[in-house]
Amino acid sequence: MSLSLDFTNMMGAALPHGAGITAAQLTDASDAFAKAHAHVHAMQAELGFLTLPVNEALRDATLAVAEQTRGRFDDVLLLGIGGSALGPIALRTALRPPAWNTLSADARGGHPRLHVLDNVDPATIAATLARLDLSRTLVLVISKSGGTVETMAQYLIVREALARAVGEDAARQHLVFITDPEVGALRKIARAEGITTLEVPPNVGGRFSVLSPVGMLPAALIGIDVKALLAGAADVMTRAASADLATNLPGTFAVLQHIADTAHGRSVQVLMPYADPLRDLALWFVQLWAESLGKLRSDGTPVGPTPLPAVGATDQHSQVQLFMEGPLDKTVTFITVKGRERDGMIPTRHADIPELSYLAGHTLGELIDIEQRATAGALAARGRFNATLAIDTVDAFHLGALMQTFALATAYAGVLYEVNAFNQPGVELGKNFAYAMLGRAGSEQARAEWDALPKPDPRYRV
Numbered sequence: 162m163s164l165s166l167d168f169t170n171m172m173g174a175a176l177p178h179g180a181g182i183t184a185a186q187l188t189d190a191s192d193a194f195a196k197a198h199a200h201v202h203a204m205q206a207e208l209g210f211l212t213l214p215v216n217e218a219l220r221d222a223t224l225a226v227a228e229q230t231r232g233r234f235d236d237v238l239l240l241g242i243g244g245s246a247l248g249p250i251a252l253r254t255a256l257r258p259p260a261w262n263t264l265s266a267d268a269r270g271g272h273p274r275l276h277v278l279d280n281v282d283p284a285t286i287a288a289t290l291a292r293l294d295l296s297r298t299l300v301l302v303i304s305k306s307g308g309t310v311e312t313m314a315q316y317l318i319v320r321e322a323l324a325r326a327v328g329e330d331a332a333r334q335h336l337v338f339i340t341d342p343e344v345g346a347l348r349k350i351a352r353a354e355g356i357t358t359l360e361v362p363p364n365v366g367g368r369f370s371v372l373s374p375v376g377m378l379p380a381a382l383i384g385i386d387v388k389a390l391l392a393g394a395a396d397v398m399t400r401a402a403s404a405d406l407a408t409n410l411p412g413t414f415a416v417l418q419h420i421a422d423t424a425h426g427r428s429v430q431v432l433m434p435y436a437d438p439l440r441d442l443a444l445w446f447v448q449l450w451a452e453s454l455g456k457l458r459s460d461g462t463p464v465g466p467t468p469l470p471a472v473g474a475t476d477q478h479s480q481v482q483l484f485m486e487g488p489l490d491k492t493v494t495f496i497t498v499k500g501r502e503r504d505g506m507i508p509t510r511h512a513d514i515p516e517l518s519y520l521a522g523h524t525l526g527e528l529i530d531i532e533q534r535a536t537a538g539a540l541a542a543r544g545r546f547n548a549t550l551a552i553d554t555v556d557a558f559h560l561g562a563l564m565q566t567f568a569l570a571t572a573y574a575g576v577l578y579e580v581n582a583f584n585q586p587g588v589e590l591g592k593n594f595a596y597a598m599l600g601r602a603g604s605e606q607a608r609a610e611w612d613a614l615p616k617p618d619p620r621y622r623v
């Protein structure tokens with residue numbers, strides 16, 4: 162088993178006064194879960210992410226594009242936001258940690274470095290363009306819808322810079338688009354100019370797209386084993402074929418978090434890897450959980466847990482105080498990595514100083530694991546729900562497995578919360594107000610609504 166979830170510390174038996182999830186609550190939830198499971202797995206046609214792990218045509222098309230660019234570029238600049246950036250960033254952080262970028266091209270196996278612009282802060286974009294040699298840079302423009310304002314603005318700036326650096330014609334050879342096969346501005350440009358384009362299947366939502374070309378192409382370009390990534394995800398799908406909670410890990414995660422929220426008021430759900438490479442996985446999870454589950458039910462009731470990213474051991478010196486003594490409104494899911502016990506030997510020095518001497522002979526791997534276990538135990542001792550997801554090692558297989566686990570758990574949780582996990586109507590109003598202020602055609606109604614809003618009141622300004 163490559164992935165395991167220990168949820169002892171979510172259960173009443175492990176928490177003071179039995180104030181955790183009861184065995185009966187878990188048993189009762191198994192019927193609801195069986196329905197959620199049947200519902201989700203019956204929707205393969207609508208939920209393309211379920212079959213991405215075995216979509217060989219898409220994988221091969223992606224690997225072919227990666228192969229065509231081989232040797233031509235030192236850097237890859239990815240333009241995207243939300244689901245079109247968080248997955249690639251999480252994969253890069255996990256499997257190509259920052260030091261990798263400082264290696265020589267040979268030591269990187271000839272693979273380019275990956276830079277991601279996922280915002281429109283002009284300072285970041287200027288600084289990034291200033292340090293890249295655009296004549297040796299491949300630009301990936303990723304947008305499912307093909308028209309997201311931030312990504313389009315980035316594209317216009319970077320395309321202009323590319324044209325200046327290498328000329329209009331050659332610029333096209335430096336671009337790859339990843340977008341919907343039919344709709345959107347990117348698709349239009351690709352058709353008109355013959356720009357290499359990979360598709361995000363129409364039935365794959367942005368935040369569920371990491372195992373489509375959205376994550377696969379940047380991963381392949383920087384030498385991540387895409388087949389292993391998909392194999393890890395496929396393994397999760399095989400194990401999740403059964404609706405039995407005793408074997409369905411994503412289902413168990415979803416059910417536990419749902420009960421913790423709806424029956425125990427634990428609505429803030431922390432994901433806390435004890436591993437630097439997994440820091441950005443927590444940020445990817447935040448979008449998935451928040452944008453999928455935080456919304457209005459059909460009867461108008463607002464629901465949804467609040468995901469919160471943390472990292473151990475770092476956050477033991479920051480947020481853990483809140484987790485230990487703040488409101489009883491949280492769950493913490495740790496992610497640990499097995500087999501690190503012998504890594505990072507701590508040398509013997511200052512043997513006469515007891516505050517240091519006890520560390521001699523231990524390793525950093527031991528320290529980080531012990532700290533995680535200590536924190537889990539401490540939280541449980543104070544009635545704080547927590548669970549531990551353990552993986553064997555940080556590699557492509559386990560990243561694929563973790564990501565598919567959370568994606569599937571999100572789909573199940575959507576059914577449990579009785580919301581559509583695959584839309585995001587709540588982000589529209591702000592977007593439309595921005596379009597109105599930018600004068601985009603068709604936003605007259607948003608302009609009128611914006612103009613009718615109360616304006617800043619000088620009485621409430623300091």
Ligand SMILES: O=P(O)(O)OC[C@H]1O[C@H](O)[C@H](O)[C@@H](O)[C@@H]1O
Pocket residue numbers: 242243244245303304305306307308309312367368452585588
């Ligand atoms: O990939 P894109 O279509 O550019 O979308 C990027 C992001 O835009 C929207 O704000 C959605 O709420 C996100 O779910 C999506 O990931």
